[in-house]
Amino acid sequence: MSKQSSVITEPEILIEEIRTSKREKVGILGGTYNPPHMGHLVMADQVKDQLDLDKILFMPTAQPPHSSVKKKTISSDIRVKMLELAIQDHSAFDVELYEVEAGGKNYTYNTMKALIELYPAVDFYFIIGGDMISDLPTWYKIDELVQLVQFVGVKRPGFEKESEYPIIMVDTPTLDISSSFIRHKVAIGGSINYLVPRVVQEFIEKEGLYKDDK
Protein backbone atom coordinates (compact mmCIF):
# COMPACT_ATOMS: atom_id res chain seq x y z
CA MET A 1 0.00 0.00 0.00
CA SER A 2 1.54 3.33 -0.96
CA LYS A 3 0.90 6.89 0.12
CA GLN A 4 -1.48 8.54 -2.33
CA SER A 5 -2.23 12.15 -3.14
CA SER A 6 -5.99 11.91 -2.61
CA VAL A 7 -8.30 10.04 -0.27
CA ILE A 8 -9.55 7.35 -2.49
CA THR A 9 -9.03 6.06 -5.96
CA GLU A 10 -12.09 4.18 -7.08
CA PRO A 11 -13.48 3.29 -3.66
CA GLU A 12 -16.12 0.95 -5.04
CA ILE A 13 -13.43 -1.32 -6.52
CA LEU A 14 -11.41 -1.32 -3.31
CA ILE A 15 -14.50 -2.03 -1.26
CA GLU A 16 -15.47 -4.89 -3.57
CA GLU A 17 -11.94 -6.34 -3.30
CA ILE A 18 -12.19 -6.27 0.48
CA ARG A 19 -15.69 -7.72 0.51
CA THR A 20 -14.64 -10.67 -1.62
CA SER A 21 -11.30 -11.31 0.13
CA LYS A 22 -11.10 -14.81 1.59
CA ARG A 23 -8.72 -13.77 4.38
CA GLU A 24 -9.99 -13.15 7.88
CA LYS A 25 -10.93 -9.46 8.13
CA VAL A 26 -11.00 -7.69 11.46
CA GLY A 27 -11.95 -4.05 12.04
CA ILE A 28 -10.27 -2.26 14.94
CA LEU A 29 -11.98 0.75 16.45
CA GLY A 30 -9.50 2.33 18.83
CA GLY A 31 -10.82 4.92 21.21
CA THR A 32 -10.96 6.37 24.66
CA TYR A 33 -14.58 5.31 25.18
CA ASN A 34 -15.22 7.79 27.94
CA PRO A 35 -18.03 6.71 27.57
CA PRO A 36 -18.84 4.49 24.55
CA HIS A 37 -21.87 5.84 22.67
CA MET A 38 -24.25 5.10 19.79
CA GLY A 39 -21.93 6.86 17.34
CA HIS A 40 -19.27 4.21 18.02
CA LEU A 41 -21.73 1.33 17.63
CA VAL A 42 -23.36 2.60 14.44
CA MET A 43 -20.02 3.32 12.74
CA ALA A 44 -18.63 -0.10 13.71
CA ASP A 45 -21.71 -1.93 12.51
CA GLN A 46 -21.86 -0.01 9.22
CA VAL A 47 -18.17 -0.62 8.47
CA LYS A 48 -18.54 -4.30 9.31
CA ASP A 49 -21.56 -4.60 7.06
CA GLN A 50 -20.22 -2.59 4.14
CA LEU A 51 -16.76 -4.22 4.06
CA ASP A 52 -18.14 -7.62 5.08
CA LEU A 53 -15.68 -7.87 7.98
CA ASP A 54 -15.69 -10.96 10.21
CA LYS A 55 -15.62 -8.97 13.41
CA ILE A 56 -14.97 -5.63 15.04
CA LEU A 57 -12.62 -5.24 17.97
CA PHE A 58 -13.21 -2.17 20.12
CA MET A 59 -9.82 -1.31 21.52
CA PRO A 60 -9.78 1.08 24.48
CA THR A 61 -6.64 3.11 25.06
CA ALA A 62 -4.89 2.84 28.39
CA GLN A 63 -3.98 6.50 27.98
CA PRO A 64 -4.65 8.26 24.64
CA PRO A 65 -1.32 9.03 22.86
CA HIS A 66 -2.28 12.62 22.01
CA SER A 67 -4.34 13.31 25.11
CA SER A 68 -4.75 16.94 26.02
CA VAL A 69 -5.70 18.66 29.25
CA LYS A 70 -9.23 18.98 27.82
CA LYS A 71 -9.56 15.21 27.51
CA LYS A 72 -9.77 14.02 31.11
CA THR A 73 -10.10 10.28 31.23
CA ILE A 74 -11.51 7.94 33.85
CA SER A 75 -9.81 4.65 34.70
CA SER A 76 -9.52 2.03 31.99
CA ASP A 77 -11.36 -0.56 34.15
CA ILE A 78 -14.48 1.58 34.12
CA ARG A 79 -14.22 2.36 30.41
CA VAL A 80 -13.74 -1.35 29.63
CA LYS A 81 -16.77 -2.25 31.75
CA MET A 82 -18.93 0.27 29.86
CA LEU A 83 -17.63 -1.03 26.54
CA GLU A 84 -18.43 -4.63 27.49
CA LEU A 85 -21.97 -3.56 28.37
CA ALA A 86 -22.32 -1.53 25.17
CA ILE A 87 -21.42 -4.41 22.83
CA GLN A 88 -22.96 -7.30 24.77
CA ASP A 89 -25.79 -7.89 22.26
CA HIS A 90 -23.64 -8.07 19.13
CA SER A 91 -22.02 -11.45 18.48
CA ALA A 92 -19.38 -10.03 16.08
CA PHE A 93 -18.29 -7.24 18.44
CA ASP A 94 -15.52 -7.82 20.97
CA VAL A 95 -13.19 -5.84 23.22
CA GLU A 96 -9.44 -5.92 22.48
CA LEU A 97 -7.54 -5.38 25.72
CA TYR A 98 -4.03 -5.24 24.24
CA GLU A 99 -3.39 -1.56 25.04
CA VAL A 100 -5.12 -1.58 28.42
CA GLU A 101 -3.06 -4.59 29.49
CA ALA A 102 0.15 -3.00 28.18
CA GLY A 103 -0.69 0.19 30.11
CA GLY A 104 0.63 3.72 29.58
CA LYS A 105 0.70 5.47 26.22
CA ASN A 106 0.47 3.16 23.23
CA TYR A 107 1.10 4.29 19.70
CA THR A 108 -1.11 2.60 17.14
CA TYR A 109 1.89 1.62 15.01
CA ASN A 110 3.38 -0.42 17.88
CA THR A 111 0.04 -1.96 18.79
CA MET A 112 -0.81 -2.99 15.25
CA LYS A 113 2.66 -4.40 14.67
CA ALA A 114 2.21 -6.58 17.76
CA LEU A 115 -1.32 -7.67 16.79
CA ILE A 116 -0.16 -8.59 13.28
CA GLU A 117 2.63 -10.70 14.77
CA LEU A 118 0.10 -12.41 17.05
CA TYR A 119 -2.44 -12.96 14.24
CA PRO A 120 -0.55 -13.27 10.95
CA ALA A 121 -3.55 -14.70 9.09
CA VAL A 122 -5.70 -11.63 9.75
CA ASP A 123 -6.08 -8.46 7.68
CA PHE A 124 -6.69 -5.52 10.00
CA TYR A 125 -8.82 -2.49 9.13
CA PHE A 126 -8.23 0.46 11.44
CA ILE A 127 -11.40 2.53 11.68
CA ILE A 128 -11.29 6.25 12.45
CA GLY A 129 -13.85 9.02 12.62
CA GLY A 130 -13.66 12.09 10.41
CA ASP A 131 -12.20 14.18 13.23
CA MET A 132 -9.07 11.99 13.27
CA ILE A 133 -8.38 12.23 9.54
CA SER A 134 -6.70 15.64 9.59
CA ASP A 135 -4.70 14.46 12.61
CA LEU A 136 -3.10 11.47 10.85
CA PRO A 137 0.08 13.29 9.72
CA THR A 138 0.97 13.74 13.40
CA TRP A 139 0.59 10.04 14.26
CA TYR A 140 3.68 8.11 15.25
CA LYS A 141 5.26 6.34 12.23
CA ILE A 142 2.19 7.01 10.14
CA ASP A 143 3.97 6.21 6.85
CA GLU A 144 4.84 2.76 8.20
CA LEU A 145 1.42 2.31 9.82
CA VAL A 146 -0.44 2.77 6.52
CA GLN A 147 1.62 -0.12 5.15
CA LEU A 148 0.51 -2.36 8.04
CA VAL A 149 -3.22 -1.73 8.10
CA GLN A 150 -5.91 -0.39 5.83
CA PHE A 151 -7.40 2.77 7.32
CA VAL A 152 -11.16 3.12 7.05
CA GLY A 153 -12.67 6.56 7.57
CA VAL A 154 -16.18 7.34 8.70
CA LYS A 155 -17.70 10.78 8.18
CA ARG A 156 -18.27 12.87 11.26
CA PRO A 157 -20.37 16.04 11.13
CA GLY A 158 -18.22 19.17 10.80
CA PHE A 159 -15.00 17.38 9.83
CA GLU A 160 -12.94 17.08 6.64
CA LYS A 161 -12.63 13.81 4.79
CA GLU A 162 -9.65 14.67 2.60
CA SER A 163 -6.33 13.05 3.40
CA GLU A 164 -2.93 12.53 1.85
CA TYR A 165 -3.08 8.96 3.15
CA PRO A 166 -4.88 6.00 1.57
CA ILE A 167 -8.09 5.87 3.55
CA ILE A 168 -11.18 4.07 2.39
CA MET A 169 -14.14 6.28 3.20
CA VAL A 170 -17.25 4.33 4.11
CA ASP A 171 -20.54 6.11 3.71
CA THR A 172 -22.53 5.77 6.92
CA PRO A 173 -25.30 7.85 8.45
CA THR A 174 -23.59 10.60 10.43
CA LEU A 175 -24.40 10.91 14.10
CA ASP A 176 -23.36 14.09 15.86
CA ILE A 177 -22.75 12.33 19.17
CA SER A 178 -19.51 12.52 21.13
CA SER A 179 -18.31 11.29 24.51
CA SER A 180 -17.59 14.89 25.52
CA PHE A 181 -21.19 15.88 24.76
CA ILE A 182 -22.44 12.99 26.90
CA ARG A 183 -20.12 13.91 29.79
CA HIS A 184 -21.37 17.49 29.54
CA LYS A 185 -25.04 16.46 29.50
CA VAL A 186 -24.56 14.29 32.59
CA ALA A 187 -22.72 17.10 34.36
CA ILE A 188 -25.56 19.55 33.80
CA GLY A 189 -28.18 16.94 34.75
CA GLY A 190 -29.48 16.64 31.18
CA SER A 191 -30.79 13.61 29.31
CA ILE A 192 -28.55 11.08 27.60
CA ASN A 193 -31.46 8.88 26.56
CA TYR A 194 -30.74 7.11 23.24
CA LEU A 195 -27.22 8.61 23.01
CA VAL A 196 -25.71 5.60 24.78
CA PRO A 197 -27.11 2.05 25.15
CA ARG A 198 -29.56 1.80 28.04
CA VAL A 199 -27.20 -0.50 30.00
CA VAL A 200 -24.39 2.07 29.72
CA GLN A 201 -26.74 4.84 30.84
CA GLU A 202 -27.76 2.77 33.88
CA PHE A 203 -24.09 2.10 34.70
CA ILE A 204 -23.23 5.81 34.46
CA GLU A 205 -26.14 6.64 36.78
CA LYS A 206 -25.39 3.84 39.25
CA GLU A 207 -21.70 4.77 39.50
CA GLY A 208 -22.39 8.52 39.49
CA LEU A 209 -19.93 9.10 36.63
CA TYR A 210 -19.30 12.51 35.02
CA LYS A 211 -21.33 14.49 37.56
CA ASP A 212 -18.44 16.88 38.15
CA ASP A 213 -17.32 16.95 34.52
CA LYS A 214 -18.18 20.62 33.93
Ligand SMILES: Nc1ncnc2c1ncn2[C@@H]1O[C@H](COP(=O)(O)OP(=O)(O)OP(=O)(O)O)[C@@H](O)[C@H]1O
Ligand atom coordinates in the same frame (compact mmCIF):
# COMPACT_ATOMS: atom_id res chain seq x y z
N1 LIG B 1 -20.23 10.22 16.20
C1 LIG B 1 -19.13 9.77 15.60
N2 LIG B 1 -19.06 9.70 14.25
C2 LIG B 1 -17.91 9.24 13.64
N3 LIG B 1 -16.81 8.83 14.30
C3 LIG B 1 -16.84 8.88 15.65
C4 LIG B 1 -17.99 9.33 16.36
N4 LIG B 1 -17.72 9.26 17.70
C5 LIG B 1 -16.47 8.79 17.81
N5 LIG B 1 -15.92 8.56 16.59
C6 LIG B 1 -14.60 8.00 16.31
O1 LIG B 1 -14.43 6.88 17.17
C7 LIG B 1 -13.06 6.76 17.60
C8 LIG B 1 -12.99 6.75 19.12
O2 LIG B 1 -13.56 7.95 19.60
P1 LIG B 1 -13.51 8.39 21.13
O3 LIG B 1 -13.63 7.20 22.01
O4 LIG B 1 -12.37 9.30 21.37
O5 LIG B 1 -14.92 9.17 21.22
P2 LIG B 1 -15.24 10.71 21.03
O6 LIG B 1 -16.72 10.82 20.98
O7 LIG B 1 -14.47 11.28 19.87
O8 LIG B 1 -14.67 11.31 22.41
P3 LIG B 1 -14.45 12.80 22.94
O9 LIG B 1 -15.72 13.57 22.71
O10 LIG B 1 -14.13 12.60 24.38
O11 LIG B 1 -13.29 13.36 22.14
C9 LIG B 1 -12.33 7.97 16.95
O12 LIG B 1 -11.76 7.52 15.73
C10 LIG B 1 -13.46 8.94 16.66
O13 LIG B 1 -13.15 9.78 15.56
Ligand SMILES: O=C(O)c1ccc[n+]([C@@H]2O[C@H](COP(=O)([O-])O)[C@@H](O)[C@H]2O)c1
Ligand atom coordinates in the same frame (compact mmCIF):
# COMPACT_ATOMS: atom_id res chain seq x y z
O1 LIG C 1 -0.40 6.39 17.24
C1 LIG C 1 -0.66 7.60 17.29
O2 LIG C 1 0.21 8.48 17.10
C2 LIG C 1 -2.07 8.03 17.62
C3 LIG C 1 -2.41 9.36 17.81
C4 LIG C 1 -3.71 9.69 18.13
C5 LIG C 1 -4.69 8.69 18.26
N1 LIG C 1 -4.32 7.42 18.05
C6 LIG C 1 -5.33 6.33 18.21
O3 LIG C 1 -6.56 6.70 17.62
C7 LIG C 1 -7.64 6.09 18.34
C8 LIG C 1 -8.66 7.16 18.71
O4 LIG C 1 -8.03 8.05 19.65
P1 LIG C 1 -8.91 9.02 20.57
O5 LIG C 1 -7.90 9.90 21.24
O6 LIG C 1 -9.85 9.75 19.66
O7 LIG C 1 -9.67 8.15 21.51
C9 LIG C 1 -6.98 5.40 19.55
O8 LIG C 1 -6.83 4.03 19.25
C10 LIG C 1 -5.63 6.08 19.66
O9 LIG C 1 -4.63 5.24 20.23
C11 LIG C 1 -3.06 7.06 17.74
